[in-house]
Amino acid sequence: MFKEFAKGLSITFKHLLPGHSTTVQYPTVKLKPSDRFRGLHRLVPSQDREKCVACYLCPTVCPAKCITVESAENEKGEKYPKVYTIDMLRCIFCGYCVEACPVEAIEMTGAYELANYEREDFQFTKERLLK
């Protein structure tokens, strides 16, 4: 019985040795999230504007109702989002908006540091999302 204890604890102690720790010294060290990580959204730009055509599918599918879109007509007669805002305080990062988008205009990045001091700072406007 003592042998089993020693075997088990040896694994534990091994992890205490330098080079075996899984803890990362955040924020000085940062992990790179996986490619499929669902972090902060990004609106994809095209040549002269955003790719988004304001079809309203993302606010419709959004279970947290955190996306606000207002469509309008630009000078070329195209439909574009005059307003596109995501309320990050309400977002649950489900990724349905990405899935629903018919023109691949929205994607989710690996950015996960979303803490802020002001409530307004959680409102990600079109300009911020296009960055």
Next chain:
Amino acid sequence: MVNLTIDGKQVTVSKAATIYEAAKEAGVHIPVLCYAKKLLPYGACRVCLVEVEQMKGRLIPSCTTPVSEGMVVITTSDEIKKVRKTVMEFLLVNHVLDCPVCDKGGECDLQDLTYELGATSNRFEGEKFDLPTDEVNPLIERNMNRCVLCGKCVRVCDEIVGYGSYSFINRGFETKIATAYDRGLDCEFCGQCLSMCPVGALLPRPFKFKARPWQLKEVDSVCGYCGNGCTVTLGVKDHKVETIRFNDKIGVNDGNLCVRGRFGYSYVNHEDRLTKPLVRKNGELVEADWDEALQAVADGLSKAQQGQGVGILSGARLTNEELYLLKQVAKVVGTENLDHSGGECYKGVTEGLKGALGVAASTATFPQIEKTNVILAIRSDFYETHPVVGMVVNQAIRRNGAKLAIVADKKGKLDKLPGAKTLLSKPGLELDVLNAMARLLLDEGLAQTEGIEGLEDLKTALADFEPSQVAERTGVDLETLQATARQLAGAENSAILMAYGLPYQGLNKELATAAANLALLVGIPGREGSGLYLCGEKSNSQGAIDLGILPQNAGKGAQQMLDAAAEGKLDGLYVVAEDPLSSYPDRDKVAKAFDKVPFLVVQDLFLSPTAEQADVVLPAASFAEKDGTFTNAERRIQRVRPGIPSPGEARTDGAIFSALANKLGSTVTFTGPAAIFAEIGKDTKAYAEFNFNEIGPQGVVWGGEVLQPVCKKVVAVSGGSSVKGDFQLVTGSALYHSGTVSTKAKGPMAVLSEPYLELSREDAKALSVVDGDLVKVAGNGTELKLKVKVGNRLPKGVVFAPYHFAEANVNRLYKGEPVIAVTVSK
């Protein structure tokens, strides 16, 4: 009736039904694209193919095949599914897939069918259409790349509207829907085509990119413009009416609307709407709170009533409940001077019809017009004031072969309908034509004289109306006159139509009486399927008459009130939902009245020219913000429902009247429109049988589908008189507008934005003017400058000016007479 089996279900339907209709009745779903219940079967899309056991070997289009006894129909099988899917693939070969930016997305029949039939890939390849879109016109956007050639727009424009804007052009793959010479659309802009379009080829331009269909809250209400009482389904998003939704399931209009109903909604969200009460202090109108404003009104009215009295002028666009409350306010103030709509225009109903038939309303309902054989329209403006009834007339002609005759001083849309005969008389003499017809019926023994009083008097009075003399005097073709009168007498069912409203003040009572005489002589009143229709210009004109918004006992009518005020013999005027300065005849008199009257209160949506003169202005609510009922021109009481909140502090007229009555010392309060409606029944017996909460989607018609006349008495009327002058000016309504409020709506203004003077081609040539030139119009001691519009409608020597635009000052020329002598010069 025919018995058949659809998917194993036994169905019994009328023998006129198609397989599709039978299946619908049996609850069996068959997909369709080109079918519409109000249009004739067409069979363009081939999506509705079914198998019929008796016709084995091929698939049968269910929407065009009539049922027959013992038919066995199968609507879904593997083969049918495969064929339908192939049809979809064909349709999608050229159809651009821009659903994300297409406003139809979400309610598109093609989208739904693609999903339903699982057409996820396409075996065929072809070029996508790349046709230019028609963005020239302001209201209807045509994108032919999305068209599936179902032909619904072509058919509705022809079969229902009778305009015929569209047709198919080219052949084969090149086929497309186009206007004449493939130019931009230039039509009535009723928008029937875009309501029918199953895809996004025709879309309302004012609604472009505004919202997705699923985001809109739909509120069924009644249009606030004319007296036809069309159901409008407001599409509301974020407390704003964004569009009018297509709805052919309820109401009297079968989904049909006119340019005002479909595109004229935007005034309710206009930025100029009054949001706070205004009170005049030191000569300036300044914002005040409700308590202060109402107190000022209450004090002012009480003081005026103790002096030389108060007059109350109302518009006819308030709900029945509000009109009832207004009457209560009049009672509390203690005034008998109460009137609506200028006081003159509705006298054809309250005096003309009342005198002849003992009832003050149209005698039948609109759907009955479609079944009539002969229709007589008095004044061609009937289509301009009530376009949707005009569409019913068109259907009567096209579907049932009805004969239409028009007695008018100018031509209009109705004259263009197939087989329409116009009795074109000199302005002011329509009355003589009607009298001549009555004379002819009596002379030839065609008249139904049984049980009719006053015949001898009428015969004597008609001595001067020998048809041939009248024809000569009025310029009407004698043979047409005779033929029309004979047709009316011989018709199984017939209808006589006449519109009344603010710009038609002259000879109203006389014309209506002559029409009633004619109706009596051909036996229309009380006969099933026939009717005499007098249609009010405003949405609740009939309600205002039913509720008695008329001079009480010895009280003054609208014109007497204005006369008295102008002479300094009236101390207070309370004007509700009217802009007399802009719309009443004789602007100078109205202006003098408002100038002289010591205390003027105006309750309106906008700071109208009248409101600018007021001592207190109360901000009111539009029809889209109200709960209550309207009574349309066929006596149908329909529910008006609120879709949006009022802007700022604006309140509904009803709420204002209640608060004002309480300020004036009344203790009566009501819990809501239902309670008021119940009260109305106590005064207006015809309303007593209905319960507010039980008014269904079709509304309720007081007096029944056919209103039985109380008496049948022909009343002698003398003839009209024409005027001598270079030109004869008639005023009236333009198709794109209704009253003055539509000039605040973007849709109608986009089509017709400024006042004009319409001239015949001959006159324009003689004056050497073209469209857009300014001309001087002088008459009645005033001179106006108006832009010329040259048209085909008018005979030589007659000019027409619409009355909707305040800035045109047409009502300085027009003082209520049927026709005005004017000179027109460059």
